[in-house]
Amino acid sequence: MDRKYVESSMITNIGYDESQAILEVEFKSNGHVWQYYDVPEYIWFEMNSAPSVGKYFHANIKNTYSESRVG
Template sequence: MNRDPVASTNIVSLGYDDPSETLEVEFSSGSVYQYYNVPPSIWTELFAAPSKGQFLNAYIKNAYPFSRVG
């Protein structure tokens, strides 16, 4: 999945796959996680959020299934 770099203290890049509604997050630690069944509207809000880390913690981390992929 292609990811775009973002300005964040703990997130390096974000990617999203529309057909599978999969969000991919690369953290500054080097870990990569995929979050599943994330609606396009949430992806759009995350990418536009002034604090991507806060948005991820508030609306995605405990709301969608995920797995570590890297």
């Protein structure tokens, strides 16, 4: 999955696979990559345009969607 760099103190980059509704997030603190499942496409667009990607992640994604670490 292609990911794009984001301006964030917490997140390095994010990607989205619309065919599978998977959001992928790489974290700066440890370089780990996590996938979040069944994420609606509008969440991807909102996250991309959020003033703070990290705050958006905590408010709308973390503990909301099932997840697994992939890297």
